[in-house]
Amino acid sequence: MGASPMLLFAHGAGFCKEIWAPIIRRMQQSALLQHTVGVDFVNVDLPFHGSNRDNSVVAHVDEKGPHVTHPANNAIALASAALVQKAQQYGSAGRPVIGIGHSMGAAALWKAEISSPGMFKGLVLFEPIYGPPTPTGPNRPYNFMAEVTLKREWKWPSREAAISFFENWKSFLSWDRESLSCWMQGAIVPDETDDGAVVLACHPTVEAGSSTRMYRQEIFEGIASRHPNIFKMHAPMVGKSHLMVLEDPEGSTLLFAHATGFCKQVWDPVIRRLKLSPLLQDAVDQYVTYDQPYHGVNRDNSVLGQVYYKNDDPTAPRVSHPMNKWPEISADAAWAQVQKLQSTGTESRPLIGIGHSMGAAALWATEAKHPGTFDGLILFEPIYGEVDAEFDKKADFLVSLTLAREKKWPSMEAAIAHFENWNNFSTWDREMLASWIEGAVVFDEEQQAAVLSCDPVIEASVYAGSRLVLTESELAAPRCPVTFHSGDRTKLFDRSVFDSFVAVHPNIYTNHAPLPKTSHLMVFEDPEAATNAILSDLNDLSPFQTGFQPLESHL
Template identity: 20%
Template sequence: MKMDWHHTQITGGTAAAWHSNTDGPTVVFHHATALGPRCYLPFITNVAQNFHVQALAMRPLWQNAPPPNRKRGWDQFADDMIAWIEATQDAPVLAVGHSIGAATTAMAAIKRPDLFKGLVLIEPSGVTKRVHLMLKLVPYRMRQTTGPAAEVLRGPTHWPDQEAAYADYRASRAYRRFDDATLRNLVTALTIPDTNGPGVTLEYPRDWEAHLYATPPHILPTLKHIAVPTQIITGKPSLFMDPSIANALRAARPDMGYTQLPDSGHLLPLEAPAIVGQATLDALDKLT
């Protein structure tokens, strides 16, 4: 399967989307924080068996992307998605999102349900109301210097070669479920040649990653009020999708379809692309 980049001028910049050369109904895919569309190639390959996949890159990965605006949260990506769909699609689309990509796809569908035929939300991330209210009491600069955002900013962004980058990721608990081959492919997709010298560097800007960790929304109200047909896919409980949110959503919206894959963590489309790809195809089947 071949993938090609397409670029579209929208409000705010030039959006980039990675298209499969496969036939079938269009599926728009929205990725997670710090993970560009290229990281999902094995997963996209599975979904593209039956669909034409258009993986929209979020604005941190656009050419000449501006730095994050501290006054704008995740909803900016929802607005970008709406503008891009309006500019590129002739009919309502099926959309698949992972993590922040699922959350912002849901936000876009709340604002413009007419643009969506159905949603598959994989581990839609966000925080509880309590955490959201607590964060609002903390100045933005302090949120950047404590917790997950601070950890991100302290992390390495450059390595002398791919092997050194792989060694760092292999040592991380976040990737302990990845087999060696899957993790090597992911590290290759996460990095690009360093234009300032030898070695490789992260493609996704750390300042954007930290900003997104510092500005998570209370996601349950958005998920509860989705008006288009929706299927939810989750892995084992994690801090990225609090079990209380998942349980409350099931109780409030029994009409949605739910698939749990308890052997995988929050990064399930990356760590188990064949299994999650099939689960996504099954979910899309119910929406078409």
């Protein structure tokens, strides 16, 4: 086994080593790095920053530029030398070193590798400062970044005053709050000449003396095209600025909820397609699926369903089972998934819910009960409405059909052959069918047979039960956009009902045109169209837009 790697983090001008703490914490939780023994995470303060604060050389400010003359004019070279020294410390022990840098720190790591080829096993760079030297003398251009930096407030009577200033400073409103707190930890230090006062560790005149070129994507695309075996360009992070490391230390989470009789694996073909989309590169960190109660890995036959006939009508079978109350049970399961995600320290991560049928209703109910839980909901035909005479007729059909379904086979191979040739599933995408079989059909050791994970009696109890119904205040409660999708051949989605929600709450709800040539099972019949519908909505949802602000509650 090779030596364990060291990850070396380098910050941007005006920042400090502590800004990497939120990212390091998340990386340490990743499955990839948890299985890599002995990884070291090393973040350093670059010259004139943080613990390396140095005001021994007075900066000269030429207001005509404005331009600052100070050793920090060579900040990238100075930082590069410091990083080479740190990398050599670990590399000499035979450990691979991977550099991760932002802005000035990214440029310094890059320069370090150029000056000492092979110093690093890899570099991950966020907008390195790059470009030809700034002209001097009368040809020196106007320096906007220097002017803005020189005007920055840098001293406060107390640490509390400084913290209050930055927590409410408009320029930092887009920052992740944990990142802001970590930056203040290292960037604000006691004033050595004024008891009780605090100052910026890197004085604005020193920061203004650093190179201030911003990122030009076309330059780096050209570099990558000329040297494809060395450089790789990722798609830009949507809605983020040069300070993306501080604004969004992690991407969004997509939470998927499946329908009655299905399983979490049915989302795999959709997720596979989503991961190929340029829109979601670097924008989504987690794709989370889960099995509903009594489905998939949550199979539970401990409570037997009781079949009876409504009004003694043999054409109206019904089932009594706890899943008759599926709106409450599935919503509780969805909320449990949200709480599980929050318990892992990802509560600040944008959360988008994507659901189908019962799963869609569960996510919707969760947002209505806990407004602000989601940053967006994309719902495929949520089961909604009062149990009226019309729905009773549909229940007669669905319960009868489900109870008559075959549910046991002598082997997994026999079960697979049954479903691959079953007329009811003939319209399904074949990859989707294979994914469904993976989670919905299990081998029962006691029966020595392949069986449906969700017994048809339990599935039928859902159709025999209630439907999601929201009060007027609950319909107005969501603080995120909610979009609806349906199939043009559906018999379970009343467009007029959902159009009425849009009419009353146009800033919350959108009801899209039906997906052509699909039924209530559109996700399974045409996963490509379903994926495109999701991507279209994600492109419009706030976490993927500049200036993202959550909706206010309409209660």
